[in-house]
Amino acid sequence: MSGIDDFDGIDDAEIRRQRAIARDLRKTRWWQQKTASGQCYYCGKKTAYKNITMDHVLPLTRGGKSTKDNLVPSCKKCNTAKKSMMPLQWQEYLENLK
Secondary structure: OOOEOOOOOOEHHHHHHHHHHHHHHHOOHHHHHHHOOOEOOOOOOEOOHHHEEEEEOOOHHHOOOOOOOOEEEEEHHHHHHHOOOOHHHHHHHHHHHO
């Protein structure tokens, strides 16, 4: 591996830095309030707190950052299915499931 991500040339070191920022944000009051309802941002279903994950709407591998406006609570099922999809790709995926 060359140290460059396969998607858009995002450097692995930058991805690690952004993940560290996200881990720090998980410890904040902001994240506690964001996850208090237990509702998944994508499917809207209520989920137990232990099953809520932090998802980057614009994935890190696609140039997203660990900022409050790019982080949402997601159930494990949605987060796993979304992978590194861009928001429009994810929306199309959800529409095809209907």
